[in-house]
Amino acid sequence: MSEEKSLNFIEEIVEADLAAGKYQSILTRFPPEPNGYLHIGHAKSICLNFGLANKYGGKTNLRFDDTNPSTEETEYVESIKEDVKWLGFQWADELYASNYFEQLYQFAVQLIEKGLAYVDDSNSETIAQEKGTPTQAGIENSYRSRSIAENLQLFSEMRSGNYKDGEKVLRAKIDMASSNMHMRDPIIYRIKHAHHHRTGDAWCIYPMYDFAHGQSDSIENITHSICTLEFIPHRPLYDWCIEQLGIFPSKQYEFARLNMTYTVMSKRKLLQLVNEKHVEGWDDPRMSTISAMRRRGYPAGSIREFCDKIGVAKRENLIDVGLLEFCVREKLNKTALRRMVVFDPLKVVITNYPDTVEVLESENNPEDPNGGTRTMPFSREIYIERDDFMEVAPKKYFRLAPGQMVRLKSAYIIKCDEVIKDADGNITELHCSYIPESKSGSDTSGINVKGTLHWVSVAQALQAEIRLYDRLFKVEDVANAEGDFKDHINPDSLQVLPIAYAEPALLSDQPNSTYQFIRKGYFVLDRDSTNEKLVFNRTVTLKDGWAKEAKKA
RNA sequence: UGCCUGAUAGUAUAAUGGUAGUACGACUGUUUUUGGUGCAGUUUGUCUUGGUUCGAAUCCAGGUCGGGCAACCA
Numbered sequence: 001m002s003e004e005k006s007l008n009f010i011e012e013i014v015e016a017d018l019a020a021g022k023y024q025s026i027l028t029r030f031p032p033e034p035n036g037y038l039h040i041g042h043a044k045s046i047c048l049n050f051g052l053a054n055k056y057g058g059k060t061n062l063r064f065d066d067t068n069p070s071t072e073e074t075e076y077v078e079s080i081k082e083d084v085k086w087l088g089f090q091w092a093d094e095l096y097a098s099n100y101f102e103q104l105y106q107f108a109v110q111l112i113e114k115g116l117a118y119v120d121d122s123n124s125e126t127i128a129q130e131k132g133t134p135t136q137a138g139i140e141n142s143y144r145s146r147s148i149a150e151n152l153q154l155f156s157e158m159r160s161g162n163y164k165d166g167e168k169v170l171r172a173k174i175d176m177a178s179s180n181m182h183m184r185d186p187i188i189y190r191i192k193h194a195h196h197h198r199t200g201d202a203w204c205i206y207p208m209y210d211f212a213h214g215q216s217d218s219i220e221n222i223t224h225s226i227c228t229l230e231f232i233p234h235r236p237l238y239d240w241c242i243e244q245l246g247i248f249p250s251k252q253y254e255f256a257r258l259n260m261t262y263t264v265m266s267k268r269k270l271l272q273l274v275n276e277k278h279v280e281g282w283d284d285p286r287m288s289t290i291s292a293m294r295r296r297g298y299p300a301g302s303i304r305e306f307c308d309k310i311g312v313a314k315r316e317n318l319i320d321v322g323l324l325e326f327c328v329r330e331k332l333n334k335t336a337l338r339r340m341v342v343f344d345p346l347k348v349v350i351t352n353y354p355d356t357v358e359v360l361e362s363e364n365n366p367e368d369p370n371g372g373t374r375t376m377p378f379s380r381e382i383y384i385e386r387d388d389f390m391e392v393a394p395k396k397y398f399r400l401a402p403g404q405m406v407r408l409k410s411a412y413i414i415k416c417d418e419v420i421k422d423a424d425g426n427i428t429e430l431h432c433s434y435i436p437e438s439k440s441g442s443d444t445s446g447i448n449v450k451g452t453l454h455w456v457s458v459a460q461a462l463q464a465e466i467r468l469y470d471r472l473f474k475v476e477d478v479a480n481a482e483g484d485f486k487d488h489i490n491p492d493s494l495q496v497l498p499i500a501y502a503e504p505a506l507l508s509d510q511p512n513s514t515y516q517f518i519r520k521g522y523f524v525l526d527r528d529s530t531n532e533k534l535v536f537n538r539t540v541t542l543k544d545g546w547a548k549e550a551k552k553a
Numbered sequence: 554u555g556c557c558u559g560a561u562a563g564u565a566u567a568a569u570g571g572u573a574g575u576a577c578g579a580c581u582g583u584u585u586u587u588g589g590u591g592c593a594g595u596u597u598g599u600c601u602u603g604g605u606u607c608g609a610a611u612c613c614a615g616g617u618c619g620g621g622c623a624a625c626c627a
Contacts, residue, residue, distance in 0.1 A: 006567050006575095033627050068626060124625055133623055135555040169625055179556040181623045190625035209627045233557060233622050254558090256620095261564085267627095309576065311566045313559095316620055320564050323577050333590060367590065398588070407586055440586065452586045519587050546588040 008312040010048070010253055014056055014224060026058035026223045030084065030091070031213070033065045034076035034197070036267035037282040037289040038083045040303070040324070041258040047307035048255070049226055050089040061220055062091035066098045067212045069196035077197070079282070083290040087300050093220075097212045098198045100219055104207045105159065107215055107245055108170060108189055112151045116244055117188065118144055119154040120171050127169070130176075131184050137177035138184045144173060158191055161204045165191050172211075174240065182237050186210055214238040217250035225250045228257040229314065258310065259318045262471040263288045264478050264485055278489055279472070285537050286472040286493050296469065297514055297524030297539030298324075302331040318477055325540045329522065332539065336516040337364045337509065340376070340409065340454040341502040341536075343466060343520065345383035347429040347458065350414060353380045357457070360440070362410035365516075374505040378411050381458040383501050385519075388453050389430060391419060396549065398451035400430070406451040409518060413438035413447055454518045461501040464534035467526065468495040506534065514539070 007015065017023055028049040032042065053060040062084060066072050084091065097104075111117035120127065120143045132138035146154075158168055170189035178184055188211035193204045214237075217225045225238075231254055238252050259265060264273070265288055273279050273287070282289050285296035293303065306327040310319050358378045365371035384400070393401035400406050405415045418431040438445040475481045475488045506515075515523045515536070522539040529535045 008566090012569090031627095035627080065627065071626075127625080128623070131623055133555085136623095138623085166625065181556085184623080187625055192625080206625095208625075213627085229558075230621060231627090235557095256559090309565080313566070315559060315565090317565065320577070323565075326577060329589090338587080362586095366585090366587085396588090409586060411586095413586095443586090449586085451588080454587075516587085516589080519589075542587075542589050544588075549588075 009314070010052065010224070010226060010255065010312055011055070013253060014052060017223070018056065023223045026053060026056050027061070027092075027221055028053050028058065028224050028226060029061040029063050029217065029220065029222050031063045031065045031216075031227075032080050033068070033071070034073065034080060035068070035071040036076060036271055037079050037291055039265055039267075039270065039288045039290065040260065040263075040293065040306075041265045041288075042083075043087060043290060043303050044258045044307050044310065044312075045226070045228075046084060046087055046089060047304055048312055050091075051308075052224065052226075058223075059092035060089070061093045061095050061222070063095040063097065063216060063220070065209070065213065065216075066096050066196070066198065067206050067209060069192060069194040069199075069206065072197055074197050079291060083294075086294055087290065087303060095216075095220065096198060097207075097216050098196060100212070100216055101199060101203055101207070103219060104212060104215055105205075107241075107247075108155065108207070108211065109152065110245060111172065111188075112148060112155060112170075114244065115148055116173050117170055118146050118151050118173055119158070120144075120169050120185075120187075121167070123166060127187070131181065132176070134179075134181060140176050144176075144185070155189075158189070158205050159203070161193070163191055165193055167191060170205075172237075172241070174237075180233055180236055182210070182233050183240070186237060210234055210237050211241065214241050214250065214252070215245070215247065217252075218242055218245075218248040221248050222250045225252045227252060227254055229254050229316075230257075254314070255312050256314050256316055259316070259477075259479065260288070260324070261318060261321045261476040262473045262478065263321055264473070266479075269485055272486070273472075276486075278486065285467070285469050295524075295527065296537055297332075297522060298328050299331045299335070299514070302327040305331070321471065328540050329543070332514055332516065332522045334367050335365070336514040336522055337371075337374075338362070338366070338518050339503055339506055339509075339515050340456055341464065341466070341500050341506075341517040341520060341523075342383040342385055342454065342456050342461075343497055343500045344386040345456075345501055346386040346389055346427065348382050348384050348414070348455070349429060349431050350380050350382070350434050351417070351431050352433045355380055357459070360410055362440075376410070376503045376505060377457045377460040378408075379457045379459060382408070382455045383458055383461065384408075384430075384453050384455050388451075389416070389427070391427070394550075398449075399453065400432075400451070405435075405447065405449050406453050407438070407440075407449050408455045409452050410440045411455070412436070412440070413443075413445060413449055454520070456501045456503050458501075460504050462504055462506060462534065463499050464502045464506070464536055466497040466500045466523070466536050466538070468497065468538045469493065470495070502534070516542070 030049045050060045169187045171185045174183045283291035283295045306324045361373045389400040412434040414432040414434045420429045470493045472493045473488045474490045521541040523536040526535040526537045
């Protein structure tokens, strides 16, 4: 396989800029607003920004876009830093738009001095109305012609706290008739008597996104400022501010944000899920947040791999969540420790097995020759999975059935001799006989069986809680589905098994191990675990060929 | 009614005027002490109409369809 991977359109721009000598090296930035937790969509942006810097020998800043004190909190800052680090990236500088408040203020003063900004006393309704519509030009109001001196005075008074919220705004004086709504004298400063998580009460006016973002990029000498498609119409304003101020010309480029099937990706909706308790928190394993995926057991590397696979383009997209799951399985298959856990037990008595405990050995991971082995007890009484037995077996059913033989993984071949039922006809246990010569690793029985089952010895079994997570929504395209997105929540997205039976090795494993419970899926120990109670989250299922086959019949 | 964007298998993404390729999915077969994994194979595509050209997914013109734009949010 040739490693000649084609470039995405942003990489092409970067290579062209570098080749033209436009920059010696590149500087990108990841600029989250600390008003929520990062989600998989942010991961795409993180991988893009940091990936570009890594690939071309540049650097990436982490910059918090904290210009709206009423929605931002330190809790979010901390979680964002943790998530970026966990994803495997290291930023050059940790910065905040709020670091630049004084500088930004001076930029605004410069604009006023150039006659390019004015204080408007109108209320928001009036401003909106005078802005016109996309098909109809806006109108210029009387405040627009205020003198520079008056604007300077008023803006200074705004800063001093002479006015209440909403009483005045500072607007850039551009073009009320522009076909681009963002150029119709956009508001660049508003009054907000709010406590800021970093600057406290030092300010009562705050710059708007459009006046903060580009200038922050410029102050940091960001060469490539990469954002999502909805900012395309902001670009002329981004460029206008930089040009009028005569500062470092950072350039904005836009790519299509990630959308994923069965998933919501907006912070607003995620917040709602948390606040209205549809999930247990930002890191509930069903959420699309980075922290949820971490808790669910997704390896950071598989998220990076996913971001690499989905590519970067300008076309709107809806990525199959199955691709993310594929990346997770691909990684985990090579690394996860194999263990046996029975979810829904059916007791099997091996009638011809002596009343002793035998210690068996089994590989930790058949994909990894250096993975080592662990031991497990085998005895006369074991549990198997209830649905690994059928009294009347259909065609192509390879599991246990009366008179049928199966192999117990890493142990012996057994044959089902008798089905024991209670008075109501429910199956309570199976009586089987084992083939002593069929022991794993030294099988001389010559018997070939199609089915291999996982099992756990009854007497030594650990009890554990298992949490089975499924997709949070029932519809593919949640954002575009009829009605409220909450109408589409999957009521069965979490199934808790209070007691499952697990092999004893799980007690001595490292707590941060990832597991494949053989034939059941990938699992990870949840942080809710205690010494008394193990709790496992299902990371992702295994591909189930039999389920498909059974469905066909 | 305006402006800005975009359109390639089911989903993504490449081909930068010269054989439409890759991944996931689906389907076959094969291997397997996980109905997992691996391996081999099959399947399905350039929105449309014109034009330029020896040659067009690519360039040009018109159309169609999708997305965005009128927060004192980012």
